[in-house]
Amino acid sequence: xxxxxxxxxxxxxxxxxxxxxxxxxxxxxxxxxxxxxxxxxxxxxxxxxxxxxxxxxxxxxxxxxxxxxxxxxxxxxxxxxxxxxxxxxxxxxxxxxxxxxxxxxxxxxxxxxxxxxxxxxxxxxxxxxxxxxxxxxxxxxxxxxxxxxxxxxxxxxxxxxxxxxxxxxxxxxxxxxxxxxxxxxxxxxxxxxxxxxxxxxxxxxxxxxxxxxxxxxxxxxxxxxxxxxxxxxxxxxxxxxxxxxxxxxxxxxxxxxxxxxxxxxxxxxxxxxxxxxxxxxxxxxxxxxxxxxxxxxxxxxxxxxxxxxxxxxxxxxxxxxxxxxxxxxxxxxxxxxxxxxxxxxxxxxxxxxxxxxxxxxxxxxxxxxxxxxxxxxxxxxxxxxxxxxxxxxxxxxxxxxxxxxxxxxxxxxxxxxxx
Numbered sequence: 001x002x003x004x005x006x007x008x009x010x011x012x013x014x015x016x017x018x019x020x021x022x023x024x025x026x027x028x029x030x031x032x033x034x035x036x037x038x039x040x041x042x043x044x045x046x047x048x049x050x051x052x053x054x055x056x057x058x059x060x061x062x063x064x065x066x067x068x069x070x071x072x073x074x075x076x077x078x079x080x081x082x083x084x085x086x087x088x089x090x091x092x093x094x095x096x097x098x099x100x101x102x103x104x105x106x107x108x109x110x111x112x113x114x115x116x117x118x119x120x121x122x123x124x125x126x127x128x129x130x131x132x133x134x135x136x137x138x139x140x141x142x143x144x145x146x147x148x149x150x151x152x153x154x155x156x157x158x159x160x161x162x163x164x165x166x167x168x169x170x171x172x173x174x175x176x177x178x179x180x181x182x183x184x185x186x187x188x189x190x191x192x193x194x195x196x197x198x199x200x201x202x203x204x205x206x207x208x209x210x211x212x213x214x215x216x217x218x219x220x221x222x223x224x225x226x227x228x229x230x231x232x233x234x235x236x237x238x239x240x241x242x243x244x245x246x247x248x249x250x251x252x253x254x255x256x257x258x259x260x261x262x263x264x265x266x267x268x269x270x271x272x273x274x275x276x277x278x279x280x281x282x283x284x285x286x287x288x289x290x291x292x293x294x295x296x297x298x299x300x301x302x303x304x305x306x307x308x309x310x311x312x313x314x315x316x317x318x319x320x321x322x323x324x325x326x327x328x329x330x331x332x333x334x335x336x337x338x339x340x341x342x343x344x345x346x347x348x349x350x351x352x353x354x355x356x357x358x359x360x361x362x363x364x365x366x367x368x369x370x371x372x373x374x375x376x377x378x379x380x381x382x383x384x385x386x387x388x389x390x391x392x393x394x395x396x397x398x399x400x401x402x403x404x405x406x407x408x409x410x411x412x413x414x415x416x417x418x419x
Contacts (some may be wrong), residue, residue: 008108010074013045014062016101016108017079019115021051021058023094025079026119028086028361029419030223031235032250034058037098037418055083055242083242086219086361088306089299090118095355095419126297127168130157131295134164134214140288141210143280145366150276152198152207159188159211167215181215181246185253188212193261193268201269208360209374212250213297217243218370219361221395225403243373251377285311288366296362305348309363312344313337317367330394331401337367338402342409347418355419364406369398 008394021038030039035051039059042049048063057080061073076192094115101111122130138160142153163184170177188211189204198204220243227236261268289310290303298306320336321329345356372395379388 009170011107013047015030016112017042019112022096023115023118025058025081026084027091028084031227031232032230033418055239087297088358089297092355093118129294131161131164133159133170133291136216136287136291138210140284141213143276144288146206147275148206149274150205152203155195155202156207156210159191162187169358181249182253184215186257189254189257196268197266204268216370216374217246218368222368222402225399229403247373247377254322267393292362292365302358305358306362309359313341313363314366316340331397334367334398335401338405339409342406343412346413357419367402369395
């Protein structure tokens with residue numbers, strides 16, 4: 001600990017660490033990484049911090065290291081926080097501010113001020129970018145993973161734009177935010193059925209699934225299992241509960257819209273059109289990667305890195321499935337993708353001195369089994385128990401494979417940075 005921190009008031013040091021914890025939580029840091037980051041920063045400025053993080057709260061007890069081995073916690077702070085969302089640009093900025101404070105380039109008060117400044121609302125331009133990314137992501141999923149036709153692609157893109165608008169509006173409207181997933185699913189299903197009934201036949205399930213792709217809690221499920229396997233049981237189970245509730249709300253919205261349309265006598269023409277040409281896969285992959293770079297709020301300087309991570313994750317998974325031999329294709333491909341992305345993220349963090357989340361989080365977005373979970377719950381609500389249970393087992397298998405790949409990637413190249 002430098003003299004700068006030794007002479008700083010205790011409250012000044014606490015204010016900086018609390019603001020750091022708040023920002024890391026807000027920008028999507030998982031419980032193990034947040035706790036390691038805050039505890040490590042506290043150690044560097046002369047404090048011992050016992051950190052407990054969950055999706056909706058952070059509790060930190062601070063002890064001044066100057067008290068020696070007999071020191072007891074002097075302050076315990078409880079922060080009630082809404083669940084965070086991944087914002088790569090601001091996560092990187094918060095990490096950089098913490099590094100500059102610890103290195104002595106900024107004093108603690110200035111560091112706290114800069115961290116608070118990160119909390120400004122998104123600009124209109126940023127919100128428009130998020131809305132556009134939802135539409136672009138939905139359209140690219142139709143071409144890349146579902147292999148549907150042009151009508152499905154265009155309809156899914158329009159649905160994605162509508163859902164993006166609902167999501168942005170819910171950010172400043174708490175009552176809307178509570179029901180936004182169910183409302184989005186109802187809107188997506190209603191639009192798909194109306195277009196199919198009165199304009200052009202569609203593959204209804206594929207269009208609805210693509211339109212909802214950004215809302216599916218695949219990332220939350222994966223993070224929950226990672227937290228549970230790292231013995232952060234409360235955080236993991238709480239995040240798992242949140243992901244399941246999101247799945248239930250999305251499924252309810254879809255089923256409710258379908259029943260309402262049937263009651264109104266609107267019959268969808270569920271028909272699979274001619275698939276898109278093969279060359280669209282490459283175009284869709286690049287456009288989807290760009291869409292996810294915006295959706296994850298990556299800084300412009302990181303767009304190419306994020307896009308490369310998305311493309312690499314997808315191609316590695318496909319290549320892994322192709323060489324799996326007698327092994328199950330999908331689980332082996334997902335495991336291999338998680339292994340490679342985790343190792344690359346740790347290597348990037350080690351040599352670039354920036355959060356590995358820039359590669360890790362967007363890289364696994366096309367690997368997480370959110371769509372499988374959505375289909376599983378949908379089948380169960382349709383009373384197709386056998387297919388629902390089979391799909392649930394597939395989701396669990398893919399989750400375990402992905403988390404195992406991420407864990408072995410950490411063993412291949414050990415992480416030297418918390419984020």
